[in-house]
Amino acid sequence: MNINRRGFFKVMGAAGATAMTPAAGARAWESAAPPDAFGCLVDLTRCIGCRKCEEACNRVNGLPAPEISFDDPTVLDTRRRPHEKSYTVVNRYFPGTLDTHDQLVPTFVKLQCMHCQDPACASACIVGALTKKENGSVYYDVGKCIGCRYCMVACPFEIPAYEYHDPVTPRVMKCTFCFERISKENGLPGCAQICPVEAITFGRRDTVMALAKQRLKDNPGKYVNHIYGEKEVGGTSWIYISSEPFEDLGFPSLPDRPTPKLAETIQHGLFSYLWSPILLFGVLGGIMRRNEKKNVHGKDKEARHDA
C-alpha cells in the first residue's frame, strides 16, 4: 500500500481543522415545537360515543367506506386501533364507575395521531417525509416516502398505519389534523366540526391548554388531575382530560422526555460537521503511514526510494 505523502497531509490538515469545531456543532438539544400551533382538547367526560367524528373523518379525507356502518353501535363492543382505512376510532371503556341505576358508566375514548410537539416519527423519517408544520400538524408527504416504516417503530402511540397490501405504492396512513382545512381561515378539523357535544375543542394549543386547566379548576372532583399530552413525550398538540384515570382508558404511560432527544443528541454530538469521522480518518491515516514507513525501512528501502 502506497500513501501519497502530499495527499496524506492534505487530509490530515482537514481533519485537524474540523476536529477543532466539535463543540460548536454539539449544541444542547432544543425543542423545535412551533410557537403558535393549533391544538385540540378532548374532554372525555363529554364524549357520547356517537362516532360522528369517525364518519366526518372518513368523509373529509375520502377514505373507503367502512364494512360496518358508522350508525351501528355494536362496533363499540370491540376495541379498535386506527388503521390504514380510518385515521380515528372511538373505543368504549367501562372503568368501573356506576350511575344512579347501578349501571356501569361508559367512557368513550377517541384515538388519532397526537401530533406531538417534537414528533418521534419526524425525527426518525429517513427522507423527512414527516414534518411538524407551523400550524401544529404532523404532515406526511407521500412524494418523499420510501416505505421504511421507521416512523411506525418510533411512534410511542403506535398510530401510523401502513397499506401493507399495496405492492408498489403503499402509503403511511395517519390523521393529518386536517392540514389543508385548518390552514384556511376559520377552518376546522372534520371531527371537531361535527362533534355534537364539543367533546373536541379546537384552538391554539396554549388556548385549549388554559381551557383544560380552567375546567379542572372550575369542576373540583370531576376530573382526574392530569392533562394527558401536556407533558407526555414533551407535549402533544392533542390533549385529553378525563374523569377516569388514563391508565384505565388504554392511554400509555409515557415519560416526559421528548422521544427524539436521546438519539438526536448522540447523533448531533458525534456527527456535527462530521468531526468524529474526519478525526478517525486522520488518526487511522497516521497509524497507517507510520506502519507503512516501518515496512518500507525494514523491507525494500531501495525500491521505494526510487518511486
Add this chain to the structure above:
Amino acid sequence: MIRKIMVWAGVVMLGACLCSAEVWKAPDQEKAKERAKELVPFVDAVKDDCKVLRRVCLLDKGIDIKDVETTYFHLESPIIKAREDHYGPVRFAHKRHAALIGDCTACHHYRPKDESMSETTRCSACHQEAFKADNPQRLGLKAAFHQQCMACHKQEAKGPVNCTGCHLKNVPDHKELVKLPDDADPFQVTAECRRCHDAQAEDMLTTAHWLWKGPSPFTVKHRKDIQHGKGTTALNNY
C-alpha cells in the same frame, strides 16, 4: 307480481298525499321555521349567579310557566347549518317541557349582564359559533343544544338520547341516487326502490297498507280481525 304492482301503487298514493300536503301549512310550524332562521346579537357578558340565586331571582320577578309565549320551537340555526347539515331540525315542545320541569333555570341558567335585557333569552343569544378564539370556554350552539337536552334526558331517564330519537335524517337528493331508464316500467321502479329500501319493503308487506286489515285505531275496540273490508269482502275497485 300482483304484490309488486300494489307496492308501486302504494308508493304513488303516498306521493299524491305528500303533494296535496303542500297546500296546507301548519301555522305554528311555519312560525317556528321563521324563528329558527333569525340571528340575534351576541351576548358577550353574562351574570354568573349560582343556580339557587337564579331561581330566587325569577321567583321574585314572578316569572314562571304562565309567561311562556312560544309553545313550539325548531331547534336549528344558520350558525349550525353553515358548518354541518346532516339532520333535520329538532321539534322542541317548549311549553310542554316547561310544564314538565317547572323550573325555567334548568335551561335559562344565566342571564345577560346588561340589566335592561330580558330575564330569559334564547339559547342562540349566548351560544353561537363554536371555538371562538376570544371566548373558548363558551359552548357553540350545536353543543349547547345537545349537552342540555341529552344530559337532562339521561339524568331523568326520560326522552330520547340517540340521534334519530329527536332528528329526522336529511333525505339525500334522490336525483343522483335513483338510476332508471327513461321509460321505466312499474316493476323496474319497484326494484330500484328496493335496491336500497329492501327492509322497508319487507316491513310494508306486514302492514295494513298492504294487507288491508290489521289493528287500527279506527276499528271497533281496535280489533285486528276485520270481517268486512277491502281485505275480505269489499270490492277492490281502484
Add this chain to the structure above:
Amino acid sequence: MTHNPRPVNKKFWTPGVYVMLAFMAAGAVAVIARFTGGIGYVSNLSTARPWGLWVGVDVATGVALAAGGFTTAALAHIFGRHAYEPVTRPALLTAVLGYTFVVLGLMVDIGRSWAIWKPMFNWNPNSVLFEVAMCVMFYLNVLYIEFLPIVAEQFKNSVRLPGTLALLNRPLEFLLQFADRLLDKFMWIFIIAGVVLSCMHQSSLGSLMLIAPTKIHPLWYTPILPLLFLTSAFSVGYPMVVFETTLATTSMGLADEMEILTPLIRITIFTLGTYMALKLGDMMVRGTWVYLLDGTYQTNAFLIEIILGVIVPWCMLLSLRVRQSRSLLFTACSLIVGGVALNRINVFIVAYSPPVSHSNYFPAPGEFLVTAGLIATLMFIYRFVVTFLPVLSGSREVSV
C-alpha cells in the same frame, strides 16, 4: 509467509449447491408474491410491528456479520500486520456480498423499493436511519472498489471475449490495467474510509432503537446501545473470519489456516472482553439484572445471548488449547457469531414489545423463505466467486 491467493480449482456443481438453488427458487417465489400481493401478503408485519425478520436478520444481522471485512482490513492494511493478509480477501468478499444482500433485503422490506434513491436527495440529518443509509451506500461503493483489484488481477492481460465482442477486448483490457494502477495509488483512502464508515454505521444501527424507549425491553434499551453495537461488531469480525474460513476450507478441501487464525483470534479476547464488560457493567449500573430471572421469553433470550454468545466463548478463547484446536476454535467462534446475531435479532425483534397494542409477532413462512433465499443466494455467489476469482489462498491447497 507468501500470500498467493488464486481461484479454487474444484468442481462447482456439488449437492450443496443444488440445495442452495432450491432455497433460492423458493425465495424467488416469495419475493414475487411480495411484489404482487404486497408486504402484507407474505409477512406478519402490522401497524404495531412494522419491522420483523427482514430488518432484524437481513439488515441488522447482515451488517454485523459483514464486520469481518473492515476489521481484517484495519488489521492487515492500517495496523500493518501483513501476516494476516490471506484472510482479508475472503473477509472482503463476505463483506461485499453481505452488504449487497443488506441492500437487496431492504428492497424487499421497504414498501416503495423503486424510491430507494430518495434519501440521496431528501436529507433528514436528525434521522439515525438516514445516517445509516448514507454510510451503507458509501461503504458498499468502497467495498466494490476494494474488490475491483481482485477482478483486475484475474482478467488483466487475458481479456478474450468471443466473436463480435472481441472488439471490446482492447478497451476492456485498458480499463482493467488503468483501474488496477490507479486504484493501487489511492487504495489507502478507500481502506481507511471503509473502516471509518463501518464504525459509523455499525454503531448507529444501535442508535436506531433509541427512538423507541417505551417499546424496547429495559435489558437492551440503554443509552450506550450504539457503543455496544460497535464493540460487538469489533468482536464478531475475526470469529466470523474463522467461521467462514473453516466452512470454506472444509467444504472445498483446502488446508486449514490455523497458523493465521490462532494468533488472529487472540485479538478477539480483548474486543469481546470489552463488549462483555460494557454489557454486564451497563446491566449493573442501570440495575436491569432484576429482570434476569423473570422467565419470560425475552429475558431467556437475553440470558442465552449473554451466556452462550459472550461469556462461554470468551472463557473458551482464553485457553491456548481451544485456540489451537480447529474444532474447538470453530465452536467458540460459532458461539460468538451466533451470540452477536442473536443480539441483533433480540434488539430488533425480541426486545420490541409495543405497550399500547401488545401486538405479538412471529415471522410468516413467506418472510422465512425470502430470508433463506437471500442467504442461499449469497452463499451461492460466494462459492461461485471463490471458484473463479483469486480470493482464497490457494498456495496451501491440499490434494484430496
